[in-house]
Amino acid sequence: MRQDKGQNLRERLRRGARSFDFDALIQGVSTVEPADEDTAAEAHDTPAGQAPVAPETHDTDRQRLRAALETLGARLLAESGKLAAACRGHDAEDSGYYLARVNQVLELLESVDPGGETARRLQTVGAPPDGRSWPLPVWTTYELAESPLGGLLPSDADEQFAADVIAAAVAAPQS
Amino acid sequence: MKVVAVVNQKGGVAKTTTVANLGACLAERGKRTLLLDLDPQANLTVGVGVPWYELDASLHTVLLDPDESPLASVLHPIADLPLYLAPGHLDLAQTEALLLPHADKAYRLRNALETLLEEQEFDWVLIDCPPSLGTLTQNAIVAATDLLIPTEPKFYAFAGMDTLNKMIVSLTRSLRFKVELFGVLLTMFERGTRLHATIAAEIRERFGEKVFETVIYKNVRVSESEVEGLPIILFDRRASGAQNYEALAEEVLLRAAG
Numbered sequence: 001m002r003q004d005k006g007q008n009l010r011e012r013l014r015r016g017a018r019s020f021d022f023d024a025l026i027q028g029v030s031t032v033e034p035a036d037e038d039t040a041a042e043a044h045d046t047p048a049g050q051a052p053v054a055p056e057t058h059d060t061d062r063q064r065l066r067a068a069l070e071t072l073g074a075r076l077l078a079e080s081g082k083l084a085a086a087c088r089g090h091d092a093e094d095s096g097y098y099l100a101r102v103n104q105v106l107e108l109l110e111s112v113d114p115g116g117e118t119a120r121r122l123q124t125v126g127a128p129p130d131g132r133s134w135p136l137p138v139w140t141t142y143e144l145a146e147s148p149l150g151g152l153l154p155s156d157a158d159e160q161f162a163a164d165v166i167a168a169a170v171a172a173p174q175s
Numbered sequence: 176m177k178v179v180a181v182v183n184q185k186g187g188v189a190k191t192t193t194v195a196n197l198g199a200c201l202a203e204r205g206k207r208t209l210l211l212d213l214d215p216q217a218n219l220t221v222g223v224g225v226p227w228y229e230l231d232a233s234l235h236t237v238l239l240d241p242d243e244s245p246l247a248s249v250l251h252p253i254a255d256l257p258l259y260l261a262p263g264h265l266d267l268a269q270t271e272a273l274l275l276p277h278a279d280k281a282y283r284l285r286n287a288l289e290t291l292l293e294e295q296e297f298d299w300v301l302i303d304c305p306p307s308l309g310t311l312t313q314n315a316i317v318a319a320t321d322l323l324i325p326t327e328p329k330f331y332a333f334a335g336m337d338t339l340n341k342m343i344v345s346l347t348r349s350l351r352f353k354v355e356l357f358g359v360l361l362t363m364f365e366r367g368t369r370l371h372a373t374i375a376a377e378i379r380e381r382f383g384e385k386v387f388e389t390v391i392y393k394n395v396r397v398s399e400s401e402v403e404g405l406p407i408i409l410f411d412r413r414a415s416g417a418q419n420y421e422a423l424a425e426e427v428l429l430r431a432a433g
Contacts, residue, residue: 013330022336029346029354031352031353
């Protein structure tokens with residue numbers, strides 16, 4: 001009887017554990033190409049958003065799409081981080097500049113992957129969570145108030161600050 | 176030289192205890208060893224007798240301003256061993272947010288460590304990671320050559336390692352780094368507990384020879400040594416906890432030798 005109980009426990013454990021994936025841990029990972037290893041130190045200053053892994057060979061549509069989504073996802077995170085920092089510093093001019101860059105990335109993402117479904121499926125960096133899409137670009141104070149990007153404004157920001165950010169975003173040069 | 180990030184996003188699995196005591200055991204075997212306390216709780220720092228609250232410089236200042244606060248300038252010698260600590264600090268809780276705008280935020284520790292290693296030699300660097308998978312842990316993984324995962328023999332261990340696996344896969348998409356699993360260490364083991372034995376067997380089946388033969392059993396003397404600010408081998412060498420970590424150090428050295 002005790003043996004049955006022990007076996008049952010082992011079986012349940014095994015079934016549960018089978019649903020987990022440890023391959024990357026067990027096999028180890030490397031995004032440093034063998035030829036790059038000597039020069040890996042030089043790569044340390046490379047912005048994460050602009051250096052997704054090793055160079056990819058774009059020999060299929062799927063790879064091209066993945067590369068585009070990786071690059072845009074990483075850029076979205078990087079620019080959002082700069083926007084957050086500028087907002088924390090109550091710098092409306094800089095906040096607007098980075099908001100414009102975030103908007104440009106969001107517009108590109110919307111054109112490449114409407115709804116974010118592909119990014120979720122490919123598990124690319126910054127993919128929106130289940131049931132959510134990419135945030136919409138924000139070009140008005142109303143949209144900023146409704147957008148998750150509005151959460152980056154400092155807690156003591158008033159309407160004038162939000163308006164100044166939007167004005168700076170609209171005036172920012174397009175890259 | 177190996178740079179080992181001791182990582183598990185679950186708290187209370189003996190990450191800090193493992194870094195302090197494995198580090199001391201390696202140092203006692205003549206290996207010049209550096210401990211890095213990346214946890215804002217700074218338990219490792221206190222656990223080896225350094226009062227973080229009296230410090231102006233810590234890994235927080237190293238990560239934020241490595242020119243003003245190079246890693247070499249924050250090292251503290253521990254006991255009379257070739258053992259050094261780069262202390263943690265409560266301020267590390269803010270580091271992640273302050274690093275956010277910096278494109279190289281995940282590479283700060285690796286860069287600081289490389290600068291240090293141009294001037295000083297270490298055989299082992301052990302990094303105590305916070306119980307989270309944020310920027311501080313990313314810094315540890317990017318700086319590391321190897322990962323050591325302490326884990327309790329509980330079912331949640333599988334979910335925790337699955338999450339860590341996902342995080343590593345995710346990091347490969349945006350960061351340049353290379354890391355291998357040095358080993359999985361079963362900790363907080365209770366003798367005579369059927370569940371622990373069963374789960375340990377399952378972990379060994381999944382991870383094979385990556386799981387250390389040595390098991391760290393629960394031992395109150397280890398907790399007492401932390402109160403005294405001493406690694407267990409300097410507090411009570413006869414304690415079973417000390418013997419566990421001595422055995423782990425031997426196995427670690429053997430494994431590193433290949």
